[in-house]
Amino acid sequence: MATESMTTCPVGRALDLVGDRWSLLIVREAFDGVGRFSDFQRRLGMSRSMLSQRLQALLEADVLAQQPLEEGRSYQQYVLTERGRALFPLVVALRQWGEAFLFAPGEPRSVLQADSDGLPLALMQPRDQHGQVVAAAGTQVIKPPSP
Template identity: 50%
Template sequence: MKRKSLQGDLCPIARTLDAIGDWWSLLIIRDALIGARRFSQFQKNLGIAKNILTVRLRSLVAQGILEVQPASDGSAYQDYVPTAKARALFPVLVALRQWGEEYAFKPGETCSSLVDRKNGLPLGKLQIRAQDGRLLDQTDTKVVAPAPA
């Protein structure tokens, strides 16, 4: 079944999910942000089929999330390098990680940790703040539709 495109949707979440909304794409971006660059690295780390990885990498390059560069070691390979768009997804990945730490593991079950390189401490919980610095939760916000053209 062909997926419906959400590129014309007025909701930024829908458009974002259209670009990166499958788990393979987010896992590829995660791995790229922690240093994976080569097709073979992504395939080995993720255990993803070559055909699926090829399609996802092409899409991420077309979206401007990754860019292809000549291999940094001078070999005939190419590197997939995260762009500013990929780096801007870091808070999204942290939010998913923190949600998973809280809800996807049984009590006492261990998982990997994301820590501050400077001091080795776990990151603080992400917080949503208003322009004036107030801490917000979902009940403090609302979606405003654009005015009709």
Template identity: 40%
Template structure:
């Protein structure tokens, strides 16, 4: 299998983001961490991922500052994987993926899960992109320019 080209030096923020969190298993690990998984065994049980692949992904997430290792909350000899501020900042990306999946990855009537507000128990509103003046932006309403422009 050919070695994948690294995107870590790309000038494109999407490419650099994909370099860190673009792997399917990486996003599933982050999802599980957001849902409360903290231990290697919890991730392994939830994902059914081979231990060697899981170990590599967890190590990379720690090295990239998405997760950090902390002494186990229960005082045992284990260590917990905990989302950092950088890891928690993936939340809107996860919500966007979830909402896209709700719209396009299921057949009508097929069972799924929904995201709700912990405080009210009600389903969250759709993510929206707004201009600085408050206008709702859609596809075609934005463009990319150099940050030095």
């Protein structure tokens, strides 16, 4: 059972939904254009049952939706919903953190770049309503009153 602080915590609720490794990797693959079950399985190396469970959970959470792969065919593909596409900043932030702290200098890694100019994305940073970068020490969590 969730504690009171977890039920009012947006981070806790988000992690309940997409906080496991496989769910976020499925979302990452969907951003890369993967939509077929077999392609998810091949690229991620997941068992069929694990992939089925995670895809079903993402469908139920409205992160993914199913749509026909081709007109008149029975094959379905998975596509990101609006809620799923809104996870893009999270995926980019995790990528940038991994790039900064989990690779040795010069170690090969994939690069996410903007189509507009071919350059890597700028570092994502939290900003206040005036556009100023804010560090954790400059924030506070206001919790709702207890019932």
